[in-house]
Amino acid sequence: MNRLVLSHFSVVSCLGIGLAETLSALRSGRSGLRPCDFETVSIPTYIGAVDGVDDQALTGPLVDYDCRNNRLAALALAQDGFSQAVAEARRRYGADRIGVFAGTSTSGILETEIAFRRRDGDTGLLPADFRYRERHNTYSVAEFTQRALGLQGPAVAVSSACASTAMAFANAARMIELGLCDAAIVGGADSLCLTTLYGFHSLQLTSQQPCRPFDTARDGISIGEAAGFALLEREDGMAGDDAAIRFLGYGESSDAYHMSSPHPEGRGARLAMEKALDSAGLTPADIDYVNLHGTATKVGDAAEDAAISTVFGTATPCGSTKGMTGHTLGACGILEATIAALCLRHGFIPPSPTTDMIDLKARCNYLRDGAVRPLNRVMSNSFGFGGSNCSLVFGRA
Numbered sequence: 001m002n003r004l005v006l007s008h009f010s011v012v013s014c015l016g017i018g019l020a021e022t023l024s025a026l027r028s029g030r031s032g033l034r035p036c037d038f039e040t041v042s043i044p045t046y047i048g049a050v051d052g053v054d055d056q057a058l059t060g061p062l063v064d065y066d067c068r069n070n071r072l073a074a075l076a077l078a079q080d081g082f083s084q085a086v087a088e089a090r091r092r093y094g095a096d097r098i099g100v101f102a103g104t105s106t107s108g109i110l111e112t113e114i115a116f117r118r119r120d121g122d123t124g125l126l127p128a129d130f131r132y133r134e135r136h137n138t139y140s141v142a143e144f145t146q147r148a149l150g151l152q153g154p155a156v157a158v159s160s161a162c163a164s165t166a167m168a169f170a171n172a173a174r175m176i177e178l179g180l181c182d183a184a185i186v187g188g189a190d191s192l193c194l195t196t197l198y199g200f201h202s203l204q205l206t207s208q209q210p211c212r213p214f215d216t217a218r219d220g221i222s223i224g225e226a227a228g229f230a231l232l233e234r235e236d237g238m239a240g241d242d243a244a245i246r247f248l249g250y251g252e253s254s255d256a257y258h259m260s261s262p263h264p265e266g267r268g269a270r271l272a273m274e275k276a277l278d279s280a281g282l283t284p285a286d287i288d289y290v291n292l293h294g295t296a297t298k299v300g301d302a303a304e305d306a307a308i309s310t311v312f313g314t315a316t317p318c319g320s321t322k323g324m325t326g327h328t329l330g331a332c333g334i335l336e337a338t339i340a341a342l343c344l345r346h347g348f349i350p351p352s353p354t355t356d357m358i359d360l361k362a363r364c365n366y367l368r369d370g371a372v373r374p375l376n377r378v379m380s381n382s383f384g385f386g387g388s389n390c391s392l393v394f395g396r397a
Contacts, residue, residue, distance in 0.1 A: 001279045002177055003235040004247040005397065008085040010076050011228035011338040013325050014048035018079040023342050029351040029370070031324045033210040033222050039110075041197050045206040048224025048326030049192060050075070065144040067108035067135040068191040072227035076189070077148055085231055086149045089183055099154040099181035101172040102142040103164030103188035105330030105384075108135035110193040141189055145229070153181045159330065161384025162293075163252075164188060165228075166333025169392055170250040172232055187229035190331035196223055203260060210354045211296035211327070213320035214305070214366050217357070218296040224326025228334040230341075235397075244397040245341040248282070248377065251275025255387035261299055266307025268389045269293075269381065273311045276379060276391035284312045287393070288373075289349050291336050291380040292364075294320025295327050301359070304381065309363035317371065318364045323354030333382040333390065340378040340394050347374045 010018065014032030015025035025032065033046040056075055058066040077083050089098060115130040134140055142157040154175060158168045165188040172184035200206050200223060207220035232247060252275065255268025262268065277284065290312065293304055308318060321339055328335050343349060351370035358366050377395040 001173055001249050004173060004176065004232045005235050006230045006245040006247055006341055007233045008082055009228065009230040009338050009341060010079040010082040011226065011335055012050055012072060012076045012079065013226035013328065013335055014050055014224055015325055017075065019342065023346065025324065026321065026339060026342065026350045027348060029353040031210055031353055033326055038192050038197065039194065041194060043197055043201050043206065044208045045201065046210045046222040047192060048222060048328065050225055062144065062148060064131055064134040065140060067111040069104060069106065069108045069141055069189050070144045072191050072225060073141055073145060073189040074148065076227040076229055082229060083149065086185065089231060090150060093182045095150060096152040097182040098151050099172060099175050099184045100142050100146045100151060101156050101158065101168040101184055101186050102145050103158040103168040103330050103333060104138060104141045104190050105159055105161055105164055106190045106193050106196055107138045107140055109195050110191060111135045113194050145185060149185065160388040161386060162329050162332055163382045163384040163388040163390040164330035164333060166382035166390035166392055167252060168333065169247060169337065170252055170390065173247070173250060176232065184232040185229055186232055187334040188331060189227035190329045191225045192223065196329065205297060207296065211323055212354045212356065213294035213296045213323055213352055214301050214359050214362055215296070215355045215357060216359045218298060218301060220297055221295045222326040224328040226325065226328040226331040226335040228331065228338050230334065230337065243345065245344055246395045246397055248393040248395045249276050249280025251279060251391045253389045255389065257387050260385050262303040262383060262387065264303055266303040268387050269304055269307035269383055270310050272389040272391040273307065273379065276393050280393040282377065282393065284316065287312065287316055287377050287379050288375040289343065289378045290316055290318045291340050291378060292318050292320040293381045293383045294322055296322060304383070305362045305364050314363055315365055317349055317367050319349055319352050319367050319370065321350050323352050336380045336382065337392055337394065340380045344375050344378055344394060344396050348372045
């Protein structure tokens with residue numbers, strides 16, 4: 001794969017708004033999870049909600065896109081000078097040469113849920129002001145992002161469950177390599193809604209306390225929400241920028257073992273990691289830290305542990321940040337890619353504050369307390385329902 005650089009990036013999650021708040025929370029091990037108080041939901045669980053989203057209504061020419069998912073995206077675009085960096089890139093490359101690759105799984109489902117409450121009692125018709133195309137449609141976040149940034153290049157929506165925004169990186173890399181665009185906006189958003197909260201609860205996958213990745217007593221996930229974006233450019237245009245983070249490689253797989261459970265031996269996860277290493281031209285020994293998918297389900301963590309120990313053995317440091325952020329579903333790829341970039345830039349491995357006792361059956365080198373050390377290359381895993389798997393490799397410039 002041609003080497004690409006994350007020249008700029010931004011993120012919002014329950015850890016905070018922007019990179020500085022996110023970095024502070026990661027370093028201190030502060031979890032953003034809290035008892036569920038979302039909308040009308042009455043489930044005994046914890047969530048990772050982003051505060052202030054309801055105050056970010058979209059107006060003007062983008063008003064038709066106004067929904068929680070796009071509000072999250074807009075909040076991320078407004079952080080850390082990201083929109084300004086894209087404007088400068090637009091002047092360099094041209095608006096038609098920058099692609100948008102945005103992932104999501106929930107999209108604007110909440111808008112539809114609310115619309116169904118308001119449907120006509122006699123006819124059952126949805127309210128006249130309900131806009132499916134601009135709000136619920138999976139493509140909505142890609143089109144919104146493209147219009148918000150004034151871009152005219154390829155725009156692609158990726159919806160592959162919890163691997164969505166990770167696979168957006170792979171799509172962008174291929175499009176740049178094919179010459180269809182010179183740079184790319186990669187990322188996306190996933191927002192809280194009743195469908196996912198009640199849906200995962202019905203599958204008995206939600207925990208009644210903050211989720212505990214790789215804990216011996218782990219009992220399910222905590223659902224969160226997040227949005228984030230990265231500006232991908234070719235490395236040759238970023239010479240001399242020591243702060244830049246390289247995107248070194250990606251690996252994708254579909255193990256198609258079960259609709260909601262991974263292969264117990266982690267075959268799809270292993271294949272994705274091996275492909276990512278091959279794409280980056282690296283060996284397992286070259287990776288300093290693996291950011292695990294680590295959702296805190298009994299089956300999921302065990303399968304990932306089997307895959308990690310097969311590829312990396314028992315020495316490579318590993319950890320999961322979902323005890324702090326919750327599982328942000330389709331947004332976890334961009335959220336954790338940003339976390340990987342912060343770890344590389346600032347030289348640390350985040351702790352896992354909600355993990356009390358590491359599972360004695362786990363074979364990987366899970367660092368519950370994190371560590372402060374220089375990192376050169378990090379792998380980040382995102383695995384989704386139906387066996388959609390994606391591993392990304394990042395490195396210091």
